[in-house]
């Protein structure tokens with residue numbers, strides 16, 4: 001009789017368990033997460049309806065399988081069950097499966113009263129689409145960064161008014177845009193006043209070094225011994241007259257910015273050798289220093305000299321030329337881009353009208369005259385002439401006659417004619433003439449070496465006198 005009662009209770013309990021099992025099964029099958037139950041031997045006991053979608057095999061194929069075997073078969077890349085057994089605690093991993101899914105799996109150990117793991121319940125969340133979304137967001141971020149940089153480059157071009165109709169100049173602007181972020185050396189070639197310095201600054205502003213220093217040095221304007229210490233710096237007490245604390249060189253000052261070596265064609269043979277080794281090793285030493293420092297700056301060099309001819313004449317090292325000539329840019333003279341002259345005239349007219357609070361304009365004939373002029377001094381000469389026209393013309397409309405007068409003056413400025421307007425002591429007059437000659441020579445020839453040649457005096461005398469007259 002007692003056994004019968006027990007049997008009925010047992011039957012009721014079994015029914016309850018069956019009910020519970022069915023409810024759990026429904027929960028396992030219908031949850032958005034994948035639930036897998038594994039026994040103490042790593043055998044899969046139960047798996048949800050998402051099995052095929054998650055692992056690429058059916059429920060019937062996976063049930064009864066050893067989790068470690070499934071790793072070997074490539075159904076998933078690692079078994080969380082093994083880790084849970086090893087660590088004896090809840091573990092979370094990312095699993096890659098045979099159906100190209102990425103699952104975020106949390107394994108929970110179930111202990112018996114002897115603290116032995118009897119089962120592991122694994123709950124997997126499919127994060128494939130989240131990962132894809134993350135990648136897409138990352139890609140979008142990269143694209144946004146690219147667009148941001150592109151826009152910045154365009155802005156620099158517009159702000160710097162490099163509007164050009166000339167195809168060579170357009171190609172140059174494209175090349176500058178494309179190479180703005182690389183570290184290669186740029187060699188800017190072109191006549192005086194074509195805008196080599198202007199382009200060097202444009203490259204800097206377009207590049208990812210734009211917030212880093214832009215250091216410029218005119219290699220032709222400084223005597224050789226001074227240039228070496230300017231470029232590379234010196235240690236304390238390196239030579240007499242040196243700063244006691246020593247001095248940083250321009251390459252050090254530039255840090256990871258840009259060093260613009262203007263008039264590179266004027267560099268002495270000795271410094272050419274030093275620059276070559278600096279470019280090769282990316283290291284330089286201050287004068288008197290034992291240890292070199294690393295050079296991180298990008299180098300842009302410029303010259304109006306025909307470097308190939310200078311190589312033939314033995315004035316410029318071929319190996320240095322090849323080191324510099326990584327991205328050569330030949331800037332056309334203004335005569336070769338006459339379609340840009342009206343654009344540049346308007347740029348300079350606007351600039352000077354704003355500067356001097358005028359509203360001056362040019363007649364058609366005046367434009368035609370300026371376009372047909374030979375512009376040996378290129379953009380610099382055009383810029384100067386427009387400024388002079390704006391300042392000196394009394395009327396708001398600038399005529400071709402006024403342009404002719406200014407151009408005539410420009411052309412005659414080299415005439416060997418000196419006029420004495422007043423009587424002053426000879427010594428004073430001589431000094432004044434010397435001062436004026438130096439100002440003119442510096443404006444036209446820029447480098448102390450060239451000034452020395454045209455004035456037929458020593459370069460050191462030029463340096464001393466420029467300092468004396470504060471020019």
Ligand SMILES: Nc1ncnc2c1ncn2[C@@H]1O[C@H](COP(=O)(O)OP(=O)(O)OP(=O)(O)O)[C@@H](O)[C@H]1O
Pocket residue numbers: 160161162163190191192193194195196197198199262303304347379380383446
């Ligand atoms: N595209 C341009 N738009 C407006 N101004 C320009 C442009 N290019 C050059 N300039 C102006 O022309 C003048 C001469 O330019 P820059 O000094 O760069 O010439 P350069 O070729 O370096 O001359 P040099 O060889 O004599 O040093 C500068 O005042 C500069 O601002």
